[in-house]
Amino acid sequence: xxxxxxxxxxxxxxxxxxxxxxxxxxxxxxxxxxxxxxxxxxxxxxxxxxxxxxxxxxxxxxxxxxxxxxxxxxxxxxxxxxxxxxxxxxxxxxxxxxxxxxxxxxxxxxxxxxxxxxxxxxxxxxxxxxxxxxxxxxxxxxxxxxxxxxxxxxxxxxxxxxxxxxxxxxxxxxxxxxxxxxxxxxxxxxxxxxxxxxxxxxxxxxxxxxxxxxxxxxxxxxxxxxxxxxxxxxxxxxxxxxxxxxxxxxx
Amino acid sequence: xxxxxxxxxxxxxxxxxxxxxxxxxxxxxxxxxxxxxxxxxxxxxxxxxxxxxxxxxxxxxxxxxxxxxxxxxxxxxxxxxxxxxxxxxxxxxxxxxxxxxxxxxxxxxxxxxxxxxxxxxxxxxxxxxxxxxxxxxxxxxxxxxxxxxxxxxxxxxxxxxxxxxxxxxxxxxxxxxxxxxxxxxxxxxxxxxxxxxxxxxxxxxxxxxxxxxxxxxxxxxxxxxxxxxxxxxxxxxxxxxxxxxxxxxxxxxxxxxxxxxxxxxxxxxxxxxxxxxxxxxxxxxxxxxxxxxxxxxxxxxxxxxxxxxxxxxxxxxxxxxxxxxxxxxxxxxxxxxxxxxxxxxxxxxxxxxxxxxxxxxxxxxxxxxxxxxxxxxxxxxxxxxxxxxxxxxxxxxxxxxxxxxxxxxxxxxxxxxxxxxxxxxxxxxxxxxxxxxxxxxxxxxxxxxxxxxxxxxxxxxxxxxxxxxxxxxxxxxxxxxxxxxxxxxxxxxxxxxxxxxxxxxxxxxxxxxxxxxxxxxxxxxxxxxxxxxxxxxxxxxxxxxxxxxxxxxxxxxxxxxxxxxxxxxxxxxxxxxxxxxxxx
Numbered sequence: 001x002x003x004x005x006x007x008x009x010x011x012x013x014x015x016x017x018x019x020x021x022x023x024x025x026x027x028x029x030x031x032x033x034x035x036x037x038x039x040x041x042x043x044x045x046x047x048x049x050x051x052x053x054x055x056x057x058x059x060x061x062x063x064x065x066x067x068x069x070x071x072x073x074x075x076x077x078x079x080x081x082x083x084x085x086x087x088x089x090x091x092x093x094x095x096x097x098x099x100x101x102x103x104x105x106x107x108x109x110x111x112x113x114x115x116x117x118x119x120x121x122x123x124x125x126x127x128x129x130x131x132x133x134x135x136x137x138x139x140x141x142x143x144x145x146x147x148x149x150x151x152x153x154x155x156x157x158x159x160x161x162x163x164x165x166x167x168x169x170x171x172x173x174x175x176x177x178x179x180x181x182x183x184x185x186x187x188x189x190x191x192x193x194x195x196x197x198x199x200x201x202x203x204x205x206x207x208x209x210x211x212x213x214x215x216x217x218x219x220x221x222x223x224x225x226x227x228x229x230x231x232x233x234x235x236x237x238x239x240x241x242x243x244x245x246x247x248x249x250x251x
Numbered sequence: 252x253x254x255x256x257x258x259x260x261x262x263x264x265x266x267x268x269x270x271x272x273x274x275x276x277x278x279x280x281x282x283x284x285x286x287x288x289x290x291x292x293x294x295x296x297x298x299x300x301x302x303x304x305x306x307x308x309x310x311x312x313x314x315x316x317x318x319x320x321x322x323x324x325x326x327x328x329x330x331x332x333x334x335x336x337x338x339x340x341x342x343x344x345x346x347x348x349x350x351x352x353x354x355x356x357x358x359x360x361x362x363x364x365x366x367x368x369x370x371x372x373x374x375x376x377x378x379x380x381x382x383x384x385x386x387x388x389x390x391x392x393x394x395x396x397x398x399x400x401x402x403x404x405x406x407x408x409x410x411x412x413x414x415x416x417x418x419x420x421x422x423x424x425x426x427x428x429x430x431x432x433x434x435x436x437x438x439x440x441x442x443x444x445x446x447x448x449x450x451x452x453x454x455x456x457x458x459x460x461x462x463x464x465x466x467x468x469x470x471x472x473x474x475x476x477x478x479x480x481x482x483x484x485x486x487x488x489x490x491x492x493x494x495x496x497x498x499x500x501x502x503x504x505x506x507x508x509x510x511x512x513x514x515x516x517x518x519x520x521x522x523x524x525x526x527x528x529x530x531x532x533x534x535x536x537x538x539x540x541x542x543x544x545x546x547x548x549x550x551x552x553x554x555x556x557x558x559x560x561x562x563x564x565x566x567x568x569x570x571x572x573x574x575x576x577x578x579x580x581x582x583x584x585x586x587x588x589x590x591x592x593x594x595x596x597x598x599x600x601x602x603x604x605x606x607x608x609x610x611x612x613x614x615x616x617x618x619x620x621x622x623x624x625x626x627x628x629x630x631x632x633x634x635x636x637x638x639x640x641x642x643x644x645x646x647x648x649x650x651x652x653x654x655x656x657x658x659x660x661x662x663x664x665x666x667x668x669x670x671x672x673x674x675x676x677x678x679x680x681x682x683x684x685x686x687x688x689x690x691x692x693x694x695x696x697x698x699x700x701x702x703x704x705x706x707x708x709x710x711x712x713x714x715x716x717x718x719x720x721x722x723x724x725x726x727x728x729x730x731x732x733x734x735x736x737x738x739x740x741x742x743x744x745x746x747x748x749x750x751x752x753x754x755x756x757x758x759x760x761x762x763x764x765x766x767x768x769x770x771x772x773x774x775x776x777x778x779x780x781x782x783x784x785x786x787x788x789x790x791x792x793x794x795x796x797x798x799x800x801x802x803x804x805x806x807x808x809x810x811x812x813x814x815x816x817x818x819x820x821x822x823x824x825x826x827x828x829x830x831x832x833x834x835x
Contacts, residue, residue, distance in 0.1 A: 130332030130739075131714070132630065132657050133688075134599045135389075137415055137443065138547070139600070174291055176419070181392070182337045224421075224446035242445065245420075 016222070175244035177205045188238060194229055201246060215246040265294050266337035268625045273620055281658070293317060300324070303341060303365065303761050304784065307813040319358045320384075321350065325365035327762050327807055328712075328738055331389065334764055336790060338820040344374075351378035359384035365391070367416075372397030384410040385388035391417040395444075399425035401496075402433075403431075403493025403799035410438040410465075422653070423448035429456055433749035438465035442491050443523060447471040458483035466702045467491030470524045475503055490514070491522035495549070499529045508533040521545035521570075540564035542589075547568040547596045553579045553607075562584045567623075570594040571607040573630065583614060584620025592626035593617055597657060600630070611638035618645035626651040633664045634691055639673025641645035647682040653688035659715035659740070662692040667695055677702035678708070688712040698722035710735040723747035727754045737762040744802075755783055760809040764788075768806050771799035776808070777826025784811050785826035793825060 066225040176183040185203050198217050202208075207215065217229040221240040229237060231243075259267075262808070270292055271277055281291040295431075297320040300306060311318075315567060325341025343365045350357055357379045361631050375382065382405045387393075396674060401411065402425055413426060421444045429436075429452075436456065441448065449544075450473070457463060473495030497503055505544045507530060511517070517537050517778035526549045541563050547570040550675060551559070556571065556579045566587040573595050575583075583590065595613070599606045611634045618641065625648050634656050643649075663670055670691040678701050684706055689697065693716035701708070703727035709732050717723070726736065736758065744767035755776075770787065773794075777785040787794050788805035815825040 032632055128659070130329065131659065132333045132597065132655055133332045133712075133714075134335070134596065134600055134630075135331050135415065184337075220445065226420075 038202060171238075173241055173243050175201060175204070175246070175248040178248055180205060186244070188241065194237075198229075201244070205246065213248055216249050218245050218247055219243065220245075253638075261290055266291050267296055267489055272297070279665045280632060280734065286432070292721055296320060297359075300617050301634050302809050302811075303343070303346065304813060304816050305759070305809060305811045308346045308813065311351060312353040314376065315819040316353070318350075318354050319356060320361075321346075321359065322361040322363075323365060324363040327760060328735070329365075329739065329762055329764070330364055336788065336820075339788065339823060340816065340818055340820070342818055343826065344371045347371050347374050347378075351375075355379065356381055357826075358382060359386075361386040361388070364392055364473075367397070368402070369391050369394055373400040376400040379405075385409055386410065386412040386414070386418045388412075388414045389416060392419075394419040395421045395423075395425040395446075396735055397671040399428040402428035403428065403430070404429075406433065407433055407435055408433070411436070412440040413443050414440055415469075415544035421446040423452075424611075426456060427452040430654055431455075431459070434459050434461065436460040437462050438489075439463070439490070440465065440467035441469050443468040444469040444471070450476050450784045454479055454483060460484075461486070463487065465489040467521060468493040470494055470522075472506065473497065477491065478503075478506040478510040481514055483703040485513045486516055487514050487518050489519040489521075489543075490517060491521055491545075492520070493524050493809040495531070496525040496527040496531060501529065504530060504533060508536070512536045513629075518542070519545075520753040523551075524758065525550035526551050526811070527553075531555055531559060534559075535562055539564055541566055543568040547572060547594065550574065550598070557582045564585055564589075567591055568592040570596070572596050572598045573607050574598055575613075576608045577610055577616065578608070580609075581616045581620075584616045588621060589623060590617070590621040591623050593621075593624065594628040595630055596628075597630040600657060605632045614638070615641050615645075616643040622646075622724035623648075628655075628688075630655045630657060632657050633661070634670060634673070635663045635665050636668060636670055636673035636676075637665075639670065640676040643680040647680050648682050648683060649677070650656075650682060651686040652681065653686065654686065654690055654716050656690040659690070660692045661690075669697070671697040675704075680705040681757055684709055691715060692716075694718050695717045695722040695725070696729055698725040702726050704733075705730055707732055709733065711737070713738045713741055715740045717741045717743060720744055724750060729753035734759045737772060738764070738766060740765040742767060745769050748772060749775065752780055755780065755808055756810050758810065760807065764805040764806050766806070767802045769800045770794040770797065770803055772824045773803060773806060774799070778828055781828065782810055782812070784815055787824045787826065788822060789824070790822045793834065 171189040172185045172187050174183050175186050184195075185202065186204070188197070191200070194217065201217065202212055202215065218226050219229050219237065220226050220242045222242060223240075224242075226245070242251065265289065268277075268280060269822070271280060272296075273306050277291060281288045292314050293316065295315045296318060298311060298315055298318055299322045300311070301324050323343065323346060323652055325343070326335050326339060329335060329509055330339070339435055341364060347360075348833055351374055355378070358381055360375065360382075361384070365387075367387060372393055374804055375385070377400075385401060385405075387409070393416075398411075398413075398418070401408070426448045433456075437460075439456075445488045448469070450472070451471075454476075454810070457466065457480055466480070466484060466487055466489070467478070468491050472480075472492055474493070474495055475496040477492055480752050482488070493803070511533065511534050514537065518541060520534065520541060520543070523546055527549065529550070538559065539562060542565050544560075544563060544566060545568075551572075552574050553576040556575045557562070560566065560569070560575075560579065560583050563585055566583075568591060569583065569587070571579075575595065580595075583593075585688075593614075595609065608797065610766075611631060613625070614629050614631070615638050622645075624646050627649070628651075636652065639654075662668060663673070671694055673689075673695050674689055676685070682704075682771065684705055687701070687705065687708060687710070689712065695718045698717060698721070707727075708730050711726060711730070713736075720743055722741070723738070723743040726733065727747060728751060733754075738761075741763075743763065748763075748768060749772055773785050773787050774785065782809075786809075787803045788806040789809060791797075791804065794801075795802060815827050819825065
């Protein structure tokens, strides 16, 4: 293995008393102490680091008043002071357990606290990117069975007992443009005409609309054949499309 | 005489070293003394680079001048789930270009999660005269044109394995580029290709390669073609069928059944898209000798699965969809006593309601009946602590345990408690556990258990779990053998990361996305830890356009001797000593 042995001194059994259970929030503790905590990076350097009081930097970012009240120094200022400490006794003093304030926030709406992936809609999911963690080839199975469910749903009247709680309507396919290395993805369920689709696709790749005739839209069907999108009715296109490609019209 | 006794001649040492194959052992040998280092580096033939950005090609070539086999990995594991934006990196071309000059006798290239272009494949095809093995696992960026170049030029090719790669614009004609004189193929895996290959070219290829042992066909190969192919390769050991569906006809059935019976060496089956159950009995005659069965694309319902697995008494590995249900897993537990690895994939991963009756009970049954079980990947919709404790007690030899409860933060459905105790039991009882994936409702406590007990753990995947930095701290502090840690959507911030900065140099990599690590902390790490690359991946724009305390979208930290890389796209920033200047 090319991964080399780095041989850093790491805290092992030489650390005594690192009882993590003792790091429990005690509001009666010295207020002054809790405002200035020591964090030791495991190379034995000790850096004073102003705790923001909460774990979530995002929460702090949302409240400028909070920051100025605690006179938070920049990271660089904080880390310039170095205290000597024996290497074998790196301490880890947490500030108060940052749980109390956070609990309510967290339970309310987890996604708001963190730059959430939930805002981006993934291939075929219900809103969380990359979840559940299955590779794209395996998503296709459900994609196909869902497509046939979609077809069934269309044929059945509303109020059908067989319909699942929520029709999974999104239909992401990959789209490439000739000459561009990186592909994109588009949700075909949002469209019902080639014109609208092509309009969006050209926009994705930065082609301005005056030049829309510069490219033709082609698609690969369920049998693997590549067809011109304009040659087939929209309905057949939607039921068989696997992926899209924009090719230059001069071809 | 004393002098002679002290040192063995180089040739003798080299001969001894030639019996040592594992990288770990070879690394140990090379550290004994300078002369052993020298001898070893000249006779190392096989290298593995787990992160292509941890070193650069010239370093590798300088140290190991006579390499025959190279294995490289590129993107982080979460790239499989679309968490790494397109264009992040992992380009293999610079490696191939360097090796084309340095290793003219290179025989094997194995790549995982790398971007491979047609240009790369063409370079491989013309640079290595004795090229034998090409494995492209979860790679992308190339088309069948590149494959045609390989087929046309690699006269001694033994293995071409495209497992799960994304191949652009596939057309079937590349297969015809294998010349008629080409007969050396041992293993061919084209299961990921979308388009039809030229069937007569395929049959001819199969027929003229007498050493062919592994053949994994793609979905576009219909059932009626399968019989012809099998008849030309009765010596096959591993077969991936294509589409296993056709109109039920007795003549077609007996043709398939006959072809399968003729393959006396078959041990492994895969493929089986779109199964028509009426054709399943065609494989019954070979079931008893199967050791590996991958039905994870096969839409077979549980009654047929039960009939199938109950005939596979030699089965060691089963990959299957959750159509197998608890009842099928009970049959598995009853009949397949040699089972070592089980993977159950979701048939409807995005449905809100369960579509099959697969629960925690299925996995418990298997853990009770299959005493050799040591590798599990299980997707389900409900779990209890009791079930996990039972599984842990039944399988103390578990080495890989990955549980995915589909809905994030799902509690024990009976007690409504977090699943901390269940996973705690897993790490406590399974002392050899090397890989673990968590899911369900989990607090910091589960990480305390992990840090305390999972001493052999090498890879941990965490999602939607934990309460605070203490959780991350437990893991970084306690898991002595941790090499890869990947985290998404957890409330972990700066503290644990900064407090355990040195730990990061002992690991291959750390991935954190949708967590709370601030840009300021990333900058600090970049400044203080020159042997780490701290990559901030943020599609919202430059991180310095937001406050320093603002969390980054995604963070990828890996140790490296090669310094910051130069092929980063616009949405990736490396934090290094200069970033203070750049970003202020």
